[in-house]
Amino acid sequence: MDFVCSKNDLVFGVRLASYALGTRSSMPILAGLKLEVAGKHLYLQATDLERAVRCEIPIENSAKDESVVLNGAIVNQIAAHLPADEKIALKTDAKDGTTVKLRCGEATFDLPTLPVADYPEVPALPSTKIATIRVADFHHGLEHTAFAALKAGETTRLSLTGVDIVLKSDQLRLVATNGYRLAVKTIGIEAIQEEGEYLIEASVLTDLDRVLGQVDSPTVDIHRGDGQLFFHAGGVTFSARTIAEEFPDFERVIPRDNPVPLTFDRRALLEALQRIQITAAEDSGAITIHASPDESSVQVRSSSKDKGEAEERVRVKKAPAQLIDISFRAEYVIDVLKRLASDFVTIWLADSKKAGLVEPASEKIAPADEGFLYVCMPVLLSS
Secondary structure (H helix, E strand, O other): EEEEHHHHHHHHHHHHHHOOOOOOOOOOHEEEEEEEEOOOOOEEEEEEEOOOEEEEOOOEEOOOOOEEEEEEEHHHHHHOOOOOEEEEEEEEEEOOOOEEEEEOOOEEEEEEEEEEHHHOOOOOOOEEEEEEEHHHHHHHHHHHHHHOOOOOOOOOOOHHHEEEEEEEEOEEEEEOOOOOOOEEEEEEEEEOOOOOOEEEHHHHHHHHHHHOOOOOOOEEEEEOOEEEEEEEEEEEEEEEEEEOOOOHHHHHHHOOOEEEEEEEEEEHHHHHHHHHHOOOOOOOOOOEEEEEEOOOOOEEEEEEEOOOOEEEEOOOOOOOOOOEEEEEEHHHHHHHHHOOOOOEEEEEOOOOOOOOEEEEOOOOHHHHOOOEEEEOOOOOOOO
């Protein structure tokens, strides 16, 4: 291995690949960053077996094709602190190939290699492309759904740690739930080649979102592999293992006929809930919304023995037609309000025991909020 490339290109590739490094794995080789030289291209690759990133950059190659594996965390640290220079050179030790010399400006690093033979084979990008979506739309979809899933390790039900990706007709639907709340985002897209449903861990998709945010491409192609989805954009391929569990039937929990709409200024409600949450009980985290007929504001309150109590009135656009007294976990309502961009939000309610439906208010919906809805189960407090 003996090549020269743009420092910016290498730093870019190393930074993206680092999202898939298996630094917490029991397999030391997964902490490695694979560098594969093929002609005039360098492929940087990392995987933790749940996700993989493969990035292609151009090089000036002066030797035969070769692959080496270096400690990914070390290379990432070096890349972040390289001296000012336009070029960077990498060369394998001519004696036994167990060391790679990295040179940039006046700085030189001699880096030990890891066994290439131990590095797992990462499947290549499959030929089966199933859809193409705008990166901006995909970003908003993940921002509006991934937060509602549980983290890996919080449950044995793997389906609750994932985002369900449903491709059907001319729509992409992203859905996530932890069993007590449900976030749904529907995105219209033009190019669906194959319908299907795929469940991927939310944290993996969050890393994908970070990678796509750094790639100079307006769209991302989605490919289907064996037990994996592949996302390809701008010379970067991100693969994610699918979860082999059935996602809950979310359609049946979406309330379709809640008769009482409460429309708030989103920011005013958010700020009020952040204040009222301070005195919410630790176990339930509950805040209570009390709305009376013909009153133009609702009362939001919370209380606990050790923290005290708080209440605040928040205006609504239209007084409700009936009495409503319902409690929610404050965190769950705050989470969704923070992620919306619209000025107004409507909470559709029925009674204290039925789930509430949250969506951007029908007038002046921000483009990023279109196709979004959120279901939140109530907290049943003892009287």
